[in-house]
Amino acid sequence: MIPPAFEYARPETVEEAVRLLAEAGDEAKVLAGGQSLLPLLRLRLAFPELVVDVGRIPGLRGVREDGDTLVIGALTTHHEVIRDPLVRRHAGLLAAATATVADPAVRHRGTLGGSLAHADPAGDLPAVVLALDGELVAAGPEGRRTVPAREFFVDYLQSALSPDELLIEIRVPKADGWGFHYEKFHRVAQSWAIVGVAALVRREDGRIAEARVGLTNMGATPLRASAAETALAGADGPDPVRRAASGAAEGTRPGQDASASPEYRAHLARVLTERAVLTAAGMG
Amino acid sequence: MTHITVNVDGTTYEDDVEPRLLLAHYLRDRLGLTGTPIGCDTSNCGACTVELDGASAKSCSVLAVQADGCAVTTVQGLARNGELTALQRAFHEQHGLQCGYCTPGMIMAARDLLRENPHPTSDEVRHALEGNLCRCTGYQNIVRAVLAASGQQDGSGPADRTRDASGQQVTEEVTA
Numbered sequence: 001m002i003p004p005a006f007e008y009a010r011p012e013t014v015e016e017a018v019r020l021l022a023e024a025g026d027e028a029k030v031l032a033g034g035q036s037l038l039p040l041l042r043l044r045l046a047f048p049e050l051v052v053d054v055g056r057i058p059g060l061r062g063v064r065e066d067g068d069t070l071v072i073g074a075l076t077t078h079h080e081v082i083r084d085p086l087v088r089r090h091a092g093l094l095a096a097a098t099a100t101v102a103d104p105a106v107r108h109r110g111t112l113g114g115s116l117a118h119a120d121p122a123g124d125l126p127a128v129v130l131a132l133d134g135e136l137v138a139a140g141p142e143g144r145r146t147v148p149a150r151e152f153f154v155d156y157l158q159s160a161l162s163p164d165e166l167l168i169e170i171r172v173p174k175a176d177g178w179g180f181h182y183e184k185f186h187r188v189a190q191s192w193a194i195v196g197v198a199a200l201v202r203r204e205d206g207r208i209a210e211a212r213v214g215l216t217n218m219g220a221t222p223l224r225a226s227a228a229e230t231a232l233a234g235a236d237g238p239d240p241v242r243r244a245a246s247g248a249a250e251g252t253r254p255g256q257d258a259s260a261s262p263e264y265r266a267h268l269a270r271v272l273t274e275r276a277v278l279t280a281a282g283m284g
Numbered sequence: 285m286t287h288i289t290v291n292v293d294g295t296t297y298e299d300d301v302e303p304r305l306l307l308a309h310y311l312r313d314r315l316g317l318t319g320t321p322i323g324c325d326t327s328n329c330g331a332c333t334v335e336l337d338g339a340s341a342k343s344c345s346v347l348a349v350q351a352d353g354c355a356v357t358t359v360q361g362l363a364r365n366g367e368l369t370a371l372q373r374a375f376h377e378q379h380g381l382q383c384g385y386c387t388p389g390m391i392m393a394a395r396d397l398l399r400e401n402p403h404p405t406s407d408e409v410r411h412a413l414e415g416n417l418c419r420c421t422g423y424q425n426i427v428r429a430v431l432a433a434s435g436q437q438d439g440s441g442p443a444d445r446t447r448d449a450s451g452q453q454v455t456e457e458v459t460a
Contacts, residue, residue, distance in 0.1 A: 104414075
């Protein structure tokens with residue numbers, strides 16, 4: 001199908017992009033890699049008056065270190081994230097989960113910042129950045145502000161970004177020494193996760209000292225399985241992990257669609273949390 | 285209208301286009317390069333896959349204005365003086381198609397794989413083609429064609445090594 005007509009601008013700086021967004025009120029959409037926006041436009045689910053193509057703004061692409069933090073430019077593509085040596089060394093969960101996103105052609109174009117700003121709870125990367133305790137840096141007319149991932153995902157397809165703000169970088173604490181695994185349950189290769197679980201585990205003396213569990217598609221936003229995380233502390237083998245994982249769906253409100261009922265999603269969250277944590281802990 | 289300059293299959297074009305024009309429609313309707321088909325409205329099928337600055341992209345999910353200043357290679361830009369590439373020949377020889385609608389996208393996606401991984405396993409070929417749907421072949425001959433193009437086998441060559449779901453090495457006999 002043919003997208004609806006829109007005006008197009010290709011700013012060359014963050015400041016110019018923010019000015020264009022501010023002038024357009026809430027009638028503009030940001031275009032980065034376009035792998036979420038273009039399907040929406042083609043299916044006529046979005047009708048922006050202005051599309052602001054930020055894809056060529058220099059300085060928003062690539063990964064660097066800032067002390068104990070990894071700083072990932074919002075325009076870094078999935079393809080680049082998967083192969084980046086810093087991401088692989090310090091945030092292996094992100095590289096592993098990104099490798100499950102869509103397919104190679106989509107990963108060449110799609111960006112980390114774009115998939116987070118899109119805030120789809122069925123997307124893989126929001127739950128991953130949530131589990132990593134990441135922070136998102138936005139540029140707006142008043143300057144820059146940093147939003148913790150826990151506050152960034154507000155509702156279905158809705159982030160904490162205001163219409164005149166642009167996501168410019170993602171900051172992730174280095175997770176050196178943490179085991180990790182992303183367990184994704186989907187019907188066919190390139191479909192969305194029915195449920196996904198992102199697990200990070202730190203072990204001490206053969207026990208789980210600390211665990212973080214992010215849930216994909218278990219509500220209107222990505223969620224942390226807080227009850228399971230608490231219960232996982234001290235787990236020293238498969239049985240305690242299974243008992244702890246039985247609380248993975250507590251506090252979630254999974255939806256109903258053609259793929260799954262809320263009850264089935266809750267079941268998946270428990271089973272996938274067990275699998276993801278066991279694998280992350282090397283106990284699987 | 286937005287002015288764009290795009291190099292497609294070695295020829296540079298300058299055009300004024302509507303921003304909403306998809307690259308797939310630009311190639312087909314404006315340039316007449318109908319070798320790149322459009323198979324779906326959902327980004328799922330991969331039939332319209334081309335190379336954009338050397339990396340595979342679904343041309344239904346790229347605006348023509350995003351290709352401004354870029355080099356696009358379509359399936360029509362692969363053969364030189366009527367001489368098919370090894371990969372194209374392999375699709376022919378291994379019968380890697382029936383209706384042929386998915387073939388341009390399969391070939392462009394497989395090129396991408398072989399550039400990064402010149403000697404893939406059959407499992408790696410399947411993963412690399414996960415964004416490309418074929419409704420005729422059941423994929424067997426497509427995978428064979430890509431393996432043949434990688435020089436690993438000609439369809440009657442050595443057994444193919446792959447892994448089953450549990451990660452165990454298994455051996456799968458491949459016959460022409």
